Amino acid sequence: MAKIVETNQVKADQQTRLIADLVRAFQKKQVALGARLAPLAIASRDMVELVGAVASLAQTELDGLIVPSERLTIEVRDNLLAKGYHLLHLTEGTVTPPEQVVPPRRGRICLQTSGTTGVPKIIEHTWQTLFTMSKLREFKPQNWLVTYQAGTYAWYQMLTLALFVPGQSLTLPRERDPVRAIEAALQHEVTAISGTPTFWRMAFLQFSATTLQALPLRQITLGGERVDQVILDRLQSLYPAATVTHIYASTEAGACIIVRDGREGFPIAWLAANGQASASDERPVLQVRDGTLWIRSPHAAVDQAEWINSGDAAEIRGDRVFILGREDKSIINVGGIKVAACDVERRILEHPSVLWCRVYGRKAPLLGQLVASDVVFRPAAVTATEAELAHFCNQHLPEYMVPRVWNFLDTIPTTDNLKTPVT
């Protein structure tokens, strides 16, 4: 396993060995009891422990699922036990048996979806489907800052990179707060960061450009949410020597789109024609059907349909395909006229005083919905008034797209995974 840098004094490799011993002891105990090897859900408050747990799962070939303590709600716990998982809580030192025994499938790495609409779904992957970088060109040695929540697809992408690609190190901040993460990055001189656009905007809110430029970054990867042109340009200007890449991935379909040309969206040439059957097993195939992105991918999770509906609205504009966001949330219906929230966001973000914004439909009498926007201003910037922002939008957007409701916030709201929450 690659070297893992961490931000406290405990030796990561020592901790990994301890967890491996623990998991093996659990496995032996099950065998001794004559039990079938049940899948194992491993919980902890400590990200380094959870990395060790993944390494142990890889060694033992147990079916496993990683869940950080903050995601282990009563509903999640009950769901895991009902689905046949033993729950091993490393922080509490407890093992809870499942409500039922399910047949092992061996070597399944199980991920939970974000669960924004209820109890998270459990999606099964294998090491083969999770390791998506095997076909990529050479990797330069990098020290990566891990900004993602443990157990998510993006987090596994970082771990498989460290596990299977030589020369890669991970820096795991003890706390996933962006301030602590950037402090860890500065301390350990990370050379690569993979994170959401919201992570970077929170960093811009807390640190000066001069402080951030002290990071010797050679690779910046954006993902986890829609990537806009403003953040791509800002990062490239801040780090001219770095390659700025953005990735589209989902837990079900895996990593599907990697864009390196510094532009929002992806080239239209990457779309497959309808009915195209010549997809190789090595590359994902993309289609836009009725305004929705569909994917056929060798990196898809186990037991998925051949073609996966991403649930994301997509639109062809000129030579690019733009991903607009979740189908049910990204389109605002203003009196029968459809407005893509991201088109309004793009314009607002171009305002020199604006650091972050979130555009959404606000239920309103007569027209059904009006466009609304939450805004956070850049630190030390001269703030703009509602009238100024409305005028700025009016210069490039039709009247029905200009927000009618503005909320000025002091901080950027985020999910546990450092994304902007969808309203």
Add this chain to the structure above:
Amino acid sequence: MDRATVLDLMRQILQKQGKPADITEEALLQEIGFRSLDFSELALRIETASGRQLDRTVRDVLDFMERAYLGKDRRNESGQS
């Protein structure tokens, strides 16, 4: 919410869009550029201020229309246009 407050809200909505906001009750909506989007925003602002949804039920619509009709009749009776 009284008429003066609603009139002030209308002025704010016009002003925000860079339109002349010095309006009187006699001003024609078409001439001052107060359109359906502005009506919707005005209704939303009234909802927010009053804490009451304006068009939740059919009765709400009927009450609104009835009040508007009766109000107009009263104004006509008292010599207002």
